[in-house]
Amino acid sequence: MTTETLNNCYNTFNIVRSCKEDIMSKVYFASARALKWKYDDSMPGKLERLLKEFNLSKCFEPDEWVAVKTHWGSEGAHRIVRPIFLRKVVDALKALGAKPFVTDTVRIKGLDYLEVANQNGINHLSVGAPVVLADGLYGNDNIMVKAGEILGEVAIASVIHDVPAMVVCSHVKGHIQAGYAGAIKNVAMGGVSSRHRTCGWKCGRGAMHTTGEGMLTWDKTKCELCYQCMEICPLDVINFVNDELQWNGNECWRCGRCERVCQSRGLSLPGDAARFMRSLAEAAKAVLSTFKARKVMYVNFLTEIQPECDCMPVADVPVIQDQGILISDDIVAVEQASIDMLLKSPPLPQAATDEKRIIQGDDILFKLSEKPYHIQIEESEKLGLGTKKYELVTL
Numbered sequence: 001m002t003t004e005t006l007n008n009c010y011n012t013f014n015i016v017r018s019c020k021e022d023i024m025s026k027v028y029f030a031s032a033r034a035l036k037w038k039y040d041d042s043m044p045g046k047l048e049r050l051l052k053e054f055n056l057s058k059c060f061e062p063d064e065w066v067a068v069k070t071h072w073g074s075e076g077a078h079r080i081v082r083p084i085f086l087r088k089v090v091d092a093l094k095a096l097g098a099k100p101f102v103t104d105t106v107r108i109k110g111l112d113y114l115e116v117a118n119q120n121g122i123n124h125l126s127v128g129a130p131v132v133l134a135d136g137l138y139g140n141d142n143i144m145v146k147a148g149e150i151l152g153e154v155a156i157a158s159v160i161h162d163v164p165a166m167v168v169c170s171h172v173k174g175h176i177q178a179g180y181a182g183a184i185k186n187v188a189m190g191g192v193s194s195r196h197r198t199c200g201w202k203c204g205r206g207a208m209h210t211t212g213e214g215m216l217t218w219d220k221t222k223c224e225l226c227y228q229c230m231e232i233c234p235l236d237v238i239n240f241v242n243d244e245l246q247w248n249g250n251e252c253w254r255c256g257r258c259e260r261v262c263q264s265r266g267l268s269l270p271g272d273a274a275r276f277m278r279s280l281a282e283a284a285k286a287v288l289s290t291f292k293a294r295k296v297m298y299v300n301f302l303t304e305i306q307p308e309c310d311c312m313p314v315a316d317v318p319v320i321q322d323q324g325i326l327i328s329d330d331i332v333a334v335e336q337a338s339i340d341m342l343l344k345s346p347p348l349p350q351a352a353t354d355e356k357r358i359i360q361g362d363d364i365l366f367k368l369s370e371k372p373y374h375i376q377i378e379e380s381e382k383l384g385l386g387t388k389k390y391e392l393v394t395l
Helices: 003-011 043-054 083-095 110-119 158-162 183-191 228-232 257-261 273-288 331-343 364-369 374-382
Strands: 025-031 065-069 099-104 131-133 142-146 153-157 165-171 173-175 179-181 238-241 244-247 296-302 324-328 390-394
Touching: 025 043, 025 331, 043 083, 043 324, 065 083, 065 158, 065 183, 083 099, 083 165, 083 296, 110 131, 142 158, 142 273, 153 158, 153 273, 165 183, 173 364, 179 183, 179 331, 179 364, 183 273, 183 331, 183 374, 228 238, 228 257, 273 374, 296 331, 324 331, 331 364, 331 374, 331 390
Parallel strands: 025 390, 065 099, 065 165, 099 131, 165 296
Antiparallel strands: 025 324, 142 153, 173 179, 238 244, 296 324
16 A cells, blocks of 8 residues: 555545554654753744644645634633744744634624634734634624534534635643543534524534523522623523523524533533534534645644633633643544543642542543543544544654
8 A cells, every 4th residue: 555545545534444443643742841941842942843843844835824723712711722832833834835824713702702812812913823703703604514413514614614724723621511622622613603694503513512402491499690601691692680581592502601600500401411522523524524635733732721611701720730732633643642641640739620539540531520521532533533543752
């Protein structure tokens, strides 16, 4: 088998399993530890070296537009991929002659999200490239793409659908619904819009978060009237009148933030954890199907590893010490390598790990969320997005 045939076999979707049985994807790693008083031993310096070691020219070309996909955070959620790291990725792409821009999809109202990005230090001046909403200011600039048996079709952000190449920069962390959040969730949730012009949330991210009609249920007997659900809603579709919850289901995106912040468990959306994990893999495949082979690379930042998503209005203290940076062109391999690294690490004290009584040797990701996070990795491999077998190349 020639190298060209092998590469085509590995990178084409719906890979024949027998063709990749013995393939191990390369994952490049640089530790967060700084053992010398030299710039090259700093995290920005190591990222520069990693990008050179990876050889970006095998994925990207001069004059090619390249999306640098990352989460911009929230007001109060500051533990995102730092602007300095995005700048290093942008500079490396520019050095090839490529034309990068930094992007994400609308997660709150578009203008508000641009302000949040700027507040968190992500702007043209800091990252050295335009900062663009991938699905427009209103979040409904998207294109329907076939997904799978769970989702059917999903609305892919038009910019991500049309751009020929992408670098996925992911802040690795825990997640109350996904258990683990890295590149797969970044691509799946971040590449799909919140709604479509005609079929609404059912063609967007909400189809992953909930099932059926996605009707929000309120248990008045459990409600403490803390109003966290109302305050966190990105669309202001929750309100309280005379201590009674009012919900505008027609406008709701079904993002599920209200349910996640309800500490008294008075709110619920119908859903299934295993289905959610499989739908993440389906959505990721739909997004990646819009790119040609070897046109997407993944940079996982195992830094400030908090227990919850960057969508929330806070950022709790890290539960695991910074590990470093992982790079690969295989989304499954980079995720498996990230998880392996996290599970080998001791939990940090004075964090959510204390409340969950997590000790070294525990599956910290599962104990924090009690969600079967591994399903998203296994399903992604089954769908042909990559392999869990990897060779770790340490800088």
